[in-house]
Structure formats: structure tokens, C-alpha cells
Amino acid sequence: MARVRVRVSTGVLLLAGIVAAPALAGAQQPQSPPPAAAAASPAQVTQVREELERLRLEFEALRRTYDERLRQLEQRLIQIGGGPMALTPPATPTSPPDPQQAPPPPQQQTDPAIVQPGPAQQPAGSSKVFNPDISVNGNFVGAAGRNQFATLSPMQLSEVEAAFQAIVDPYARADFFVAVGPDGAEVEEGYITFTSLPANLLLKAGKLRANFGKMNTLHTHALPSVDRPLVTENLVGGDEGFADAGMSLSHLINNPVVYLELTGEVFAGLSDVFHSVKRSELTYVGRVRGYHDLNDASNIDVGASFAYGPSTIDLPPPLLTGLEPAPIIQAAGMNKRMAAIDATFRYRPPSRAIYQRLNVRTEFIWSRQELPEQAFESAFGMYASGEYQFARRWYIGGRYDRSGRTLDGDAIDTGGSAFLTFWPTEFSQIRGQFRRINFAEGAKANEFLFQFNFTIGAHGAHVF
Amino acid sequence: MRTQILRFSLCAATLAVGRAALFAAPPAPLHVVTTTADLASLAREVGGDRIEVAALANPTQDPHQVDPKPSFILQVNRADLLIAVGRELEIGWLPPLTTSARNAKVQPGGPGYLDASTNVKILEIPTGQITRAMGDVHPQGNPHYWLDPANGRIIARAIKDKFSELRPADKAYFEQRYAQFDTRLAAAEKKWDAMLAPYRGAKLVTYHRSWPNFMERWGLNVMGYVEPKPGIPASPSHIIELIEDMKRQNVKLIVMEPYFSSKTPDSIAARVGGSVIVLAPSVGAVKEAGDYIQLFDYNIGKLTDALKLAAGR
Numbered sequence: 001m002a003r004v005r006v007r008v009s010t011g012v013l014l015l016a017g018i019v020a021a022p023a024l025a026g027a028q029q030p031q032s033p034p035p036a037a038a039a040a041s042p043a044q045v046t047q048v049r050e051e052l053e054r055l056r057l058e059f060e061a062l063r064r065t066y067d068e069r070l071r072q073l074e075q076r077l078i079q080i081g082g083g084p085m086a087l088t089p090p091a092t093p094t095s096p097p098d099p100q101q102a103p104p105p106p107q108q109q110t111d112p113a114i115v116q117p118g119p120a121q122q123p124a125g126s127s128k129v130f131n132p133d134i135s136v137n138g139n140f141v142g143a144a145g146r147n148q149f150a151t152l153s154p155m156q157l158s159e160v161e162a163a164f165q166a167i168v169d170p171y172a173r174a175d176f177f178v179a180v181g182p183d184g185a186e187v188e189e190g191y192i193t194f195t196s197l198p199a200n201l202l203l204k205a206g207k208l209r210a211n212f213g214k215m216n217t218l219h220t221h222a223l224p225s226v227d228r229p230l231v232t233e234n235l236v237g238g239d240e241g242f243a244d245a246g247m248s249l250s251h252l253i254n255n256p257v258v259y260l261e262l263t264g265e266v267f268a269g270l271s272d273v274f275h276s277v278k279r280s281e282l283t284y285v286g287r288v289r290g291y292h293d294l295n296d297a298s299n300i301d302v303g304a305s306f307a308y309g310p311s312t313i314d315l316p317p318p319l320l321t322g323l324e325p326a327p328i329i330q331a332a333g334m335n336k337r338m339a340a341i342d343a344t345f346r347y348r349p350p351s352r353a354i355y356q357r358l359n360v361r362t363e364f365i366w367s368r369q370e371l372p373e374q375a376f377e378s379a380f381g382m383y384a385s386g387e388y389q390f391a392r393r394w395y396i397g398g399r400y401d402r403s404g405r406t407l408d409g410d411a412i413d414t415g416g417s418a419f420l421t422f423w424p425t426e427f428s429q430i431r432g433q434f435r436r437i438n439f440a441e442g443a444k445a446n447e448f449l450f451q452f453n454f455t456i457g458a459h460g461a462h463v464f
Numbered sequence: 465m466r467t468q469i470l471r472f473s474l475c476a477a478t479l480a481v482g483r484a485a486l487f488a489a490p491p492a493p494l495h496v497v498t499t500t501a502d503l504a505s506l507a508r509e510v511g512g513d514r515i516e517v518a519a520l521a522n523p524t525q526d527p528h529q530v531d532p533k534p535s536f537i538l539q540v541n542r543a544d545l546l547i548a549v550g551r552e553l554e555i556g557w558l559p560p561l562t563t564s565a566r567n568a569k570v571q572p573g574g575p576g577y578l579d580a581s582t583n584v585k586i587l588e589i590p591t592g593q594i595t596r597a598m599g600d601v602h603p604q605g606n607p608h609y610w611l612d613p614a615n616g617r618i619i620a621r622a623i624k625d626k627f628s629e630l631r632p633a634d635k636a637y638f639e640q641r642y643a644q645f646d647t648r649l650a651a652a653e654k655k656w657d658a659m660l661a662p663y664r665g666a667k668l669v670t671y672h673r674s675w676p677n678f679m680e681r682w683g684l685n686v687m688g689y690v691e692p693k694p695g696i697p698a699s700p701s702h703i704i705e706l707i708e709d710m711k712r713q714n715v716k717l718i719v720m721e722p723y724f725s726s727k728t729p730d731s732i733a734a735r736v737g738g739s740v741i742v743l744a745p746s747v748g749a750v751k752e753a754g755d756y757i758q759l760f761d762y763n764i765g766k767l768t769d770a771l772k773l774a775a776g777r
Binding site for chain 2: 201296299350
């Protein structure tokens with residue numbers, strides 16, 4: 001190859017000389033023609049021209065020779081290093097029996113950026129291959145209509161979530177989700193998952209969304225609607241949810257009948273749902289999940305969750321303090337117990353999976369909050385929702401909401417929503433939602449919500 | 465007396481050895497899980513009765529659009545070997561399964577994980593800048609590579625080597641099974657080559673970019689796609705353009721996969737006076753395609769019939 005390169009370089013220099021000579025001559029002529037050139041006889045000019053023509057022909061011949069040799073060398077390199085063609089045994093001819101009568105191999109339609117034959121293996125020399133999969137999701141939402149307890153602006157980029165995910169080593173992987181919203185940036189989740197533990201165990205450590213119910217584990221972009229159910233808002237921390245620093249250990253009970261998973265979690269108590277002021281007071285979560293395929297198209301997914309831990313609550317301001325505004329008085333170390341059951345039915349016929357699916361889900365949540373002086377407040381909430389894909393890019397859905405409030409179980413908010421989603425691709429969705437809420441105070445809200453949700457970067461896992 | 469003791473001991477030893485030979489439990493079969501039915505079929509060809517194999521994706525389903533169901537986690541949890549198509553075909557559903565499977569063997573890079581695409585011929589590897597504006601393009605090349613029997617042979621060989629690595633005692637068995645499959649496949653390839661030879665260079669349209677390896681192998685020319693870009697549904701302007709191209713180039717045949725709606729291809733075919741055929745992109749997608757060789761028998765039989773008909777129009 002080195003010899004070839006030297007000879008080609010010589011040829012290139014020669015060509016450059018041929019091309020450059022008349023150009024240089026032309027450039028110099030108007031200024032001051034050299035005496036020798038000016039004095040050259042026609043015979044000498046003819047001789048120079050003939051010499052140039054001879055050199056040009058020689059160069060052309062040389063170029064053709066080396067083009068052919070380079071082509072042969074490239075073919076040999078492909079055969080030696082390309083792998084797949086060389087691996088094909090000679091017993092499997094790919095050419096037709098009579099190549100004389102066959103037209104030349106066709107060229108398939110390709111994108112400019114796509115090459116047809118590729119190398120068998122990807123080069124792995126760059127350190128970039130170890131970079132995590134990165135994706136960024138934007139959630140732009142808006143609201144119109146009447147809601148005296150409105151929390152949504154007419155329009156806002158409510159969240160930008162950046163995900164960084166990769167395998168750490170042969171024993172673990174790590175996932176980070178950093179959310180930036182109007183209130184600032186925070187690590188929504190960031191945890192290591194140990195995938196190679198014995199006894200069918202899986203351990204996660206870091207900041208996690210607690211395995212409490214179904215809705216709490218879903219990130220905003222995975223929701224089937226613009227908002228979360230009322231029960232999530234009232235009892236389970238709203239959009240931020242029940243997410244905390246802690247550890248999660250789950251065990252898979254492998255059996256031929258049903259998928260059964262037991263999860264135990266312990267958290268520091270740094271969330272809005274459970275809040276601890278003492279190092280010794282931790283939050284505990286337990287969950288049992290069962291799943292079964294009813295047939296190829298449909299399945300059922302059920303779960304029961306329990307959570308126990310300390311909480312800090314805002315007490316009603318005392319009367320006649322004479323201070324404006326009234327001071328907020330908090331009571332810390334109040335025990336809270338929560339329980340939830342959830343059930344999901346999914347229908348997605350495999351041969352029509354691109355066009356049709358149905359998800360029906362319900363979740364019941366109970367809360368029992370300790371109040372000062374040994375009193376307790378119990379609250380209950382639930383939602384039932386369904387979404388149906390009726391075309392390749394279109395989903396329609398609805399949800400019924402009913403929920404008490406953590407500190408006032410008798411204050412029942414009810415509501416209902418209908419939503420329509422257009423999915424241009426897996427990476428973007430446009431959604432409209434009509435929402436009606438009847439607040440316990442008697443106020444009513446009728447709102448139209450809309451959402452543009454979009455993702456760039458790595459292809460994430462399908463939501464299930 | 466001593467002789468009697470010796471005879472008794474000999475009998476007892478013989479009985480013990482015989483009993484051990486008779487009642488010794490045979491080694492448990494290798495539990496193999498594959499992401500697609502095609503890989504399961506090739507594993508079955510090589511592994512015979514020394515393996516138990518199950519495929520995750522339903523063969524009638526678009527392999528890009530599979531849900532990571534917990535029942536799959538159970539299967540991956542039990543697996544001694546997980547075989548994946550790779551090239552990001554399963555990117556939306558396999559990573560959550562391996563993460564939750566609690567099975568160290570089948571984690572990527574583990575001894576029980578095999579990426580079947582390692583040595584095969586991959587087409588349509590993008591070069592230069594690629595973006596999602598190009599559709600759901602696969603940065604590591606087109607993952608539908610199993611639709612060239614030459615690649616099927618390479619996959620089977622990789623599976624044979626992996627089986628032999630995991631079960632060295634059965635290496636000879638796997639070698640023999642592979643050799644038999646290789647012979648049958650070579651004979652079938654001669655037949656398929658002869659069937660499609662008259663149509664080499666024939667032009668057709670496919671719905672998705674599922675068939676580049678298949679078409680290149682037999683010299684068929686895909687001049688257009690129903691999808692304007694991978695994973696993007698056809699727009700009216702694209703359909704009009706495609707119809708004009710098909711008319712201009714006298715193309716009468718559209719090949720599609722069973723999991724797409726035939727509405728758009730049917731209307732295009734009606735406008736150009738052509739026809740639509742549904743081929744099986746995977747083993748088991750139709751009942752006639754029961755194994756890897758039958759997959760090509762079915763597809764090539766159906767394709768040659770359609771090409772013959774199209775040539776007569």
C-alpha cells in the first residue's frame with residue numbers, strides 16, 4: 001500500500017505540474033514575458049506542446065493502471081476484512097443459473113445517508129461508545145377555562161426531563177432523570193440497579209419513585225392524559241409524587257402460572273408525602289404485584305401497596321393571633337399509613353398492535369393521617385380510566401376521579417376528563433383534554449387542557 | 465468363600481453401575497429464549513432435543529412494537545441463553561426485560577447473551593449525520609437481516625458455537641445438527657435461486673424496509689416504499705408520487721407485511737393496475753411458514769407467482 005501511495009503521489013504531482021504550468025505561464029505573461037519564451041520559435045512551441053501531450057497521455061495511462069489496482073485492492077480488503085461474504089460457503093450460489101441472460105444487479109432505492117453494504121461489526125475504538133443513552137423530553141402544557149384553584153398557567157413549559165441511562169458494569173445499570181421546571185431543577189430519580197443478584201433479587205438504591213400504586217411510578221411523559229388523577233394530587237404528592245432517597249429490594253417468585261413480584265422499600269422521608277425530621281424515623285413501602293396473560297392479546301396486572309412513615313403537616317392557623325398573615329404552624333413526626341390497590345386490563349391484538357389497543361385502569365388509595373392529640377384523619381380516593389387506540393396515530397380516553405383530602409377526608413372532590421391524543425411518531429404527542437372538577441367547597445372547574453410532549457435523543461423503553 | 469465374596473462384590477458393583485446408568489437423570493435441556501420466532505427456529509434446528517426454546521415476540525406482530533410484558537420477564541429469568549436480533553430492533557422492549565429478569569447470565573455481555581447480528585451481512589448502515597427526520601432509522605443498520613438465508617446460516621453457526629460453549633459435552637451433537645441444517649439449507653437455496661433467477665432485476669415496492677437482505681440476495685429491485693420514511697405512515701403526496709413512479713417504471717407489485725393495514729397498498733395497486741402480496745417476515749407469521757426453511761419456501765413461492773402474474777400484465 002505504501003508503494004502505491006508513493007506512486008500515486010508522484011502521479012498527482014505530475015498532474016499538478018501539467019495543470020499548473022500553463023496557468024503559471026498565463027499568469028506571468030501579461031506582466032513580463034520571459035525573454036526565452038518571447039524568443040521561442042514556432043518549432044520550439046510545437047515541440048513543447050508535443051512533449052506536454054505525451055506526458056498527459058502517459059499520466060492518463062498511469063492513472064488508469066492505478067485506479068484498476070486500487071479497485072482490486074479494495075475488493076481484496078473487503079473480502080479479507082468484511083467477513084460476511086467470505087463466511088458464505090461456496091455451496092450456496094447467489095447468482096442465477098445463467099448469468100449471461102440475467103440483467104445486471106439492481107440498485108435499491110436508498111437514502112443519501114444510507115449505504116447498502118456495511119461492515120459486519122461496528123468499530124469500538126472511541127470512548128464515546130461508553131457514553132450513556134441521553135434523551136430530553138419537553139412537556140409544554142396550557143389551560144383555558146375556569147378554575148378558582150387553578151394551578152396551571154395559560155401556557156408553560158411545565159417540565160424538561162433529561163434522562164441519562166447506561167450499564168455501569170457487569171453487575172449493575174444506572175438511570176438518572178433530571179427534571180427542570182418553573183420551580184427549578186431537581187433530580188426526579190437517580191438510582192443504581194443491581195441486575196446480577198442471586199435468589200431472584202433486584203436491588204435499587206438512590207432517589208426513586210416509590211413502588212406505591214401504579215400512577216406514582218409513571219413519569220409525566222408516560223401519562224395517558226395531561227394531568228394526574230385527583231387522588232394523586234390530593235393524597236400522593238401530585239406531579240412530584242412520592243419520590244424519595246432510599247433503597248428498593250424486590251423478589252421475583254418464578255412460577256409457571258403467574259408473574260408475582262414482592263417489593264420492600266425504605267426511604268429517608270424527604271418527600272411531600274412522607275417527611276421525617278429524625279434520622280431514626282424512616283418510611284417503609286411494601287408492594288405485591290401479580291400479572292397474567294389471559295391470551296396473546298390481553299392481560300391483567302394487579303397490585304397491592306402499603307406505606308408507613310412519619311409526616312409533617314400544616315395545622316390550621318390558631319384564631320385571634322392578631323398577626324397578618326397568620327403564621328404556619330407545622331406538626332412533625334405525625335405517623336401516616338397509606339394503602340392502595342390497582343388493576344389494569346390491557347388488550348392489544350398482536351397482528352393489529354400498530355393500530356389498536358385498549359388500556360383500562362383503576363386505583364383505590366386509602367390514607368390514615370395522625371393528627372396532634374392522638375387524633376386520626378382517614379381519607380379515600382380513586383380513579384378509573386380508559387384509553388383506546390382507534391387508528392395508527394390516534395387515541396381517545398376518559399377518566400373518572402373521586403378523592404378526599406389527606407387532612408379532611410370528608411372533603412370529597414370529584415371530576416371527569418375526556419382526552420384525545422395524536423401521536424405523529426413515538427417521539428411526540430399532541431393532546432387535548434376537557435376536565436371538569438367539582439370541588440368539595442362547591443366550586444366547579446371546567447377547563448380545556450392541551451399538551452405538546454416531545455422527546456429527542458435515545459429511543460427509550462416502551463411504556464407498559 | 466473368597467471367590468463367592470468376589471463374585472458378590474462384582475455383581476453388586478455391576479448392579480450399582482447399571483442402576484446409575486439407567487436412572488441417572490439426563491442433563492437438563494438448555495433453556496433458550498429468543499426475541500423472535502426466526503431465531504427460535506434456527507436455535508431449534510441446531511439444538512434439537514438438547515434445548516428448550518421460546519420466542520418472546522409474537523410472529524404476527526411488528527417486532528419493533530412489542531410490549532415489555534412481565535410474563536416475558538419470567539421467561540428471561542429462567543433462560544440459560546438469550547438470543548437477540550440486535551441492531552436496536554428490540555430497543556423499546558428488551559432492555560427493561562433484561563434489567564428486571566434478575567438473571568446475571570443473560571445480561572448484555574454475559575455468557576448467556578448472544579447478539580445474532582455480530583457476523584452477519586448488514587445493509588443500510590447510515591453514514592454521516594442521521595436525525596429522526598429520517599424516520600425511525602436504525603443507526604446500526606437494517607435489523608431485518610435474517611431474511612437472507614446466507615445470514616441464516618451465519619446465525620445458526622453462531623448459535624451452534626454458543627450452545628457448544630455452554631454445553632461442551634453436547635458439542636458433537638450440535639455440530640452434527642448444524643451440518644444437517646447447512647446441507648438442507650444449501651439444497652433449498654439452489655431451488656430458491658432457480659425459482660427467482662428469471663425475475664432478477666424485477667422492480668417492486670415494499671411497505672416497510674423489511675426486505676433489503678431478501679431483495680438483494682435475489683437481485684430484486686425495490687424502487688419505492690409505501691412508507692415515505694421508516695415508521696412514518698404514507699402521506700397523500702407521497703402516495704401520488706409513488707403511483708406516478710410505479711406507472712412510469714411499469715411496476716405492478718407491492719409486497720407488505722401482515723401487521724400493516726392493506727388499505728393504502730390496495731388503493732395504490734388499484735391505481736397502477738397491480739397487486740399486493742402479503743409475505744411472512746417471520747417464522748410463524750403464517751401457518752405455512754413453520755420453520756426457517758419453510759419461511760423462504762412460502763415467501764419465494766408466493767413471490768414468484770406474483771412476479772409471473774405481474775410480468776404477464
